[in-house]
Amino acid sequence: MITNRMEVPIGILPQPDETTCGPTCLHAVYRYWGEREALDEVITRTGKLEQGGTFAVFLACDALRRGYDAAIYTYNLNVFDPTWFTRRDVDIAERLERQREAKDDPRLRLATEGYLEFLKLGGKLRMLDPSRGLIQGYLRRGYPILTGLSSTYLYRVAREYGPDDTPNDVQGLPSGHFVIIAGYDRAKRTLRVIDPYGRNPFATKHEYWLSAERVFAAVLLGIVTHDANLLVIHPRRKQEQAHR
Secondary structure (H helix, E strand, C coil): CCCCEEECCCCCCCCCCCCCHHHHHHHHHHHHCCCCCCHHHHHHHHCCCCCCCCCHHHHHHHHHHCCEEEEEEECCCCCCCCHHHHCCCCCHHHHHHHHHHHCCCHHHHHHHHHHHHHHHCCCEEECCCCCHHHHHHHHHCCCCEEEEEEHHHHHCCCCEECCCCEECCCCCECCEEEEEEEEEECCCCEEEEECCCCCECCECCCEEEEEHHHHHHHHHHHHHHCCCEEEEEEECHHHHHHHC
């Protein structure tokens, strides 16, 4: 029987502060796959950027080091050239190293370090259009999808300014965020979003349903804050069979 709605039964804890959404989402994925590690341990181990927050690739590297498989679908043209994914003869690690030498951007260099480790650890890197089909394919297999996106666009709230992230529609800058996609309603074309941030405009709890177009747009606009990705983490095949 064909059902209009598919969901992955994943829950999440509240993020402890304004900058720990990434490791909080990672912790939720680990719990979904049967691990019982404390959230504080995941936050401490994955670390954060100097200005707060993290990169999805750092979360992926943590998962790879713990024996999981990890695939990143990137839309970040600040880090990756699209032609690297359309030509079979391109060594992406080699291109990343050359780009690091050619560009003097601290955030780019930091992201590059992460992606070089990610590739060395066996992570899969792809650039495919974000689509309902792509999301359905993973949800059908029972895989939650962690994503780095633009919270400014997702929530349609004012940009933020200063060390306390004060809403300011003139001086403010866009903000990034991590959430988990854990469901799709075929009839309504909505996605179930699991959000570690408690004070969101869509629900009083940590989940809500939102149009797929809105979520995909927020993912693509994550490029403004060096996000713009989908991250799928799951146990390797034998571990996955044991989980089920």
